[in-house]
Amino acid sequence: MKKGFLWGSSISGGQCEGGFSSRGATVVDKIPQGKTTRFKYLNDPGIYMSGPEGFYPSRDGVEFHARYKEDIELYAEMGLKALRFSVLWSRIFKDEKMVPDEEGLAFYDEVINELIRNDIEPIITTIHFDMPFWVAEKYNGFSNDEVIELYKKYVQTIVDRYHDRVKYWISFCEINVMNHALYMVGGAVPKENEDREEVLHRCAYNMLLANAWLVRICHDIDPALKVGCEVAGTPCYPLTSSPIDYELMIKNERSNNRYTDVMAKGKYPYYFLKEMDDYGVDVKEEDLKFLSENTLDFIAVSYYKSSLASHTGEQSNPCLEKTAFGWTIDPQGFRIMLNNMYERYEKPILVVENGLGTYDEVVDGQIHDTYRIDYLQQHIDQMKLAMQDGVDVIGYLSWSAMDLVSTSEGMMSKRYGFIYVDRNDDGSGTMKRIRKDSFYWYQKLICEEQEA
């Protein structure tokens, strides 16, 4: 493994931070928990606005805001070399007046300083499904181009403040997930009579420009800063040898990669440009120029599963096992995805999420999560094979450093962490942190990798 390889883990503000009373609301603060219904809310908050009062797990998260010192101590004990977290725009600017809140800024100063004191590289995501609620409500999120200016002000403020200590910046979490969760990623909801694809393309156009602004702002302050945008890397296999399945697979891959194509290559692929035209988005020459001048330094990828293309609508890959939550388990797909991304972009890749979300059981105060260790080990092995193939991977950040509120269901019991958090789906629990077996396994792995 290369010297300086970033062995680490990830968390996000909307899932961890809590501290709701000292900040403005984010979009996920308004979404109740619900195993079967939550994804509908993530797409259309109109449902919750008319829906029943529920339990809103992101308002507490796992109290990282109050417990960050204790948590970072645990990360340091594990030996993490990097931690990715998101800054909450709604903590820096509590409301639409956009007056910076010194207490909010100071909070992330402390988090960053604490990480650095513990020899952990801080990596910031500017929006991780946690855009301020008012941006979504007042502007319909990024579907409105005025939000680019607001985003510029937000990122200028945090880059100015933290650039001396934070080298790696990620604009958005899993930008391609807007294909099926437009509200959660872009803060936008189609109005009645509005075509969803039209809104999605408008949103994409503006987010791609916003990303380019983050690149520009970072590089203007310090050309050594590195900027990425995260894409959910989900390789797609055709179910059969039918040309129809193959064509569907290509469509699927294009719809997922089209955003990164623009941000990494600085130019719209022909089919995406055509789509923009079809959906009435006014593509301006000056914007194309700006995009071409401000491209990503690295590609941030998450990897959990692969998908299937089939004209029959079949979604279940007969060759692969699934997690308790129905996600395919496909370590080899990780190697395939890393190779595909590197071939496509020829830029360093930072793996920013990979992990197993499942139920854990506490037995006599311990959590024997061998299934998580197996999952992670198999994926790391495949990443190493991809590196032997020649892929330039600069770091591996698992999801997640500790248990947190799951995105798809809002559940706590779908756990990903190395550190168990005593918090239940209904909000009960002490929030006590307990080291799982995987904590010691990752600690040993990092230590051995450092010495190798």
Ligand code: BG6
């Ligand atoms: C990624 C997100 O999509 O997957 C995380 O960036 C999320 O926020 C993770 O938690 C796992 O998904 P889920 O829905 O199981 O929490």
